[in-house]
Amino acid sequence: xxxxxxxxxxxxxxxxxxxxxxxxxxxxxxxxxxxxxxxxxxxxxxxxxxxxxxxxxxxxxxxxxxxxxxxxxxxxxxxxxxxxxxxxxxxxxxxxxxxxxxxxxxxxxxxxxxxxxxxxxxxxxxxxxxxxxxxxxxxxxxxxxxxxxxxxxxxxxxxxxxxxxxxxxxxxxxxxxxxxxxxxxxxxxxxxxxxxxxxxxxxxxxxxxxxxxxxxxxxxxxxxxxxxxxxxxxxxxxxxxxxxxxxxxxxxxxxxxxxxxxxxxxxxxxxxxxxxxxxxxxxxxxxxx
Amino acid sequence: xxxxxxxxxxxxxxxxxxxxxxxxxxxxxxxxxxxxxxxxxxxxxxxxxxxxxxxxxxxxxxxxxxxxxxxxxxxxxxxxxxxxxxxxxxxxxxxxxxxxxxxxxxxxxxxxxxxxxxxxxxxxxxxxxxxxxxxxxxxxxxxxxxxxxxxxxxxxxxxxxxxxxxxxxxxxxxxxxxxxxxxxxxxxxxxxxxxxxxxxxxxxxxx
Numbered sequence: 338x339x340x341x342x343x344x345x346x347x348x349x350x351x352x353x354x355x356x357x358x359x360x361x362x363x364x365x366x367x368x369x370x371x372x373x374x375x376x377x378x379x380x381x382x383x384x385x386x387x388x389x390x391x392x393x394x395x396x397x398x399x400x401x402x403x404x405x406x407x408x409x410x411x412x413x414x415x416x417x418x419x420x421x422x423x424x425x426x427x428x429x430x431x432x433x434x435x436x437x438x439x440x441x442x443x444x445x446x447x448x449x450x451x452x453x454x455x456x457x458x459x460x461x462x463x464x465x466x467x468x469x470x471x472x473x474x475x476x477x478x479x480x481x482x483x484x485x486x487x488x489x490x491x492x493x494x495x496x497x498x499x500x501x502x503x504x505x506x507x508x509x510x511x512x513x514x515x516x517x518x519x520x521x522x523x524x525x526x527x528x529x530x531x532x533x534x535x536x537x538x539x540x541x542x543x544x545x546x547x548x549x550x551x552x553x554x555x556x557x558x559x560x561x562x563x564x565x566x567x568x569x570x571x572x573x574x575x576x577x578x579x580x581x582x583x584x585x586x587x588x589x590x591x592x593x594x595x596x597x598x599x600x601x602x603x604x605x606x607x608x609x610x611x612x613x614x615x616x617x618x619x620x621x622x623x624x625x626x
Numbered sequence: 627x628x629x630x631x632x633x634x635x636x637x638x639x640x641x642x643x644x645x646x647x648x649x650x651x652x653x654x655x656x657x658x659x660x661x662x663x664x665x666x667x668x669x670x671x672x673x674x675x676x677x678x679x680x681x682x683x684x685x686x687x688x689x690x691x692x693x694x695x696x697x698x699x700x701x702x703x704x705x706x707x708x709x710x711x712x713x714x715x716x717x718x719x720x721x722x723x724x725x726x727x728x729x730x731x732x733x734x735x736x737x738x739x740x741x742x743x744x745x746x747x748x749x750x751x752x753x754x755x756x757x758x759x760x761x762x763x764x765x766x767x768x769x770x771x772x773x774x775x776x777x778x779x780x781x782x783x784x785x786x787x788x789x790x791x792x793x794x795x796x797x798x799x800x801x802x803x804x805x806x807x808x809x810x811x812x813x814x815x816x817x818x819x820x821x822x823x824x825x826x827x828x829x830x831x832x833x
């Protein structure tokens with residue numbers, strides 16, 4: 338039984354809808370842990386309200402945030418799948434149908450960058466990154482809607498043969514610039530190396546990793562731990578009104594490159610919207626997150 | 627935690643300090659739209675008719691989904707804050723012209739806004755981002771929806787709320803801003819933070 342147009346349309350639409358209503362379990366756990374160690378009374382209270390809000394949205398099946406963002410997908414095709422139909426068009430059609438039927442209805446956030454007009458449809462929407470997984474008999478789909486707190490403060494700069502010190506300094510410059518703006522505590526994704534576009538994708542992919550997971554490379558894992566501690570020494574705190582908890586995690590990914598080395602820094606706001614499913618070649622659908 | 631009736635008197639506003647947490651009862655007016663704030667600037671300048679009185683009002687940067695009910699009334703399906711700093715250049719004029727008593731949203735406002743707020747006696751309140759269900763549950767009545775030619779979250783919506791919050795006073799009416807203080811503190815700490823990173827690298831990683 339192949340991966341069909343209909344299955345792809347349904348899965349991508351569902352993943353977007355689900356992502357708006359639930360803070361991932363690993364994120365709720367991280368918020369609760371942060372609450373236990375937070376020393377600032379306002380921050381403690383804010384973390385309590387965050388957890389309350391997450392649970393309220395989940396139990397009532399309502400949106401956590403009114404800004405549903407724009408739909409962004411990372412889709413990886415296993416090399417052992419068979420495909421029946423235009424699964425690329427299915428993602429577009431799934432979103433088009435969803436905006437007509439979803440309850441509660443979405444606000445219009447798809448924006449024409451040339452006119453600033455907003456609607457439910459637009460060029461290249463949904464935004465999809467396609468990849469391939471060697472040997473897999475499934476399609477792996479992650480949905481991560483992007484709005485201000487999960488998109489506006491990302492940054493990238495290209496260096497020539499930078500030291501680790503310079504790379505880490507740049508990450509901290511981005512943390513300082515974002516300050517109180519991105520609904521902290523955030524998940525920070527850092528990409529190092531590759532090319533301009535590849536590096537940006539690494540940073541975004543890093544934000545999607547399971548909360549607090551460590552890179553397999555010990556040098557990178559150590560950098561993740563250092564940068565998390567450093568970020569939480571800035572003091573911006575939950576909702577940027579002060580506290581010990583500015584980031585819940587820092588995830589770093591790298592790729593080899595040329596020596597002109599891009600460094601990209603992406604942020605995901607505290608609700609950390611992220612859902613993931615696998616469509617198997619035998620017709621099964623597994624919701625992973 | 628203080629509980630305030632809105633619109634609040636200047637004495638009550640000036641009694642608040644940055645870092646206080648409050649709950650609100652009363653009338654608030656909200657929008658998440660830059661075109662809406664621009665229209666309000668035109669109203670203040672006398673080139674557009676103001677659709678409702680805003681003198682001394684609480685004007686918040688909150689987006690909402692408003693729609694008509696089958697019975698011909700109005701309802702709000704959900705509301706939540708947007709980033710206030712987007713409106714930095716336009717807010718001082720509005721704060722002064724209307725003598726706003728409260729502004730708010732998320733992320734704060736800049737020094738120019740804080741100066742205008744201190745002049746008129748106005749506080750900035752920080753709403754929880756990602757708090758749609760909690761904020762929406764405080765709505766008791768949709769009083770009016772204006773400028774319905776705009777997309778839903780840009781409309782100028784006036785609501786009666788009960789127990790809205792807790793909200794954090796991010797900027798008080800005495801010119802103290804948590805956002806400015808925290809930005810200054812973080813910048814001042816940065817040399818020590820970078821030295822800490824260097825020490826944690828144990829000399830590895832270059833200068």
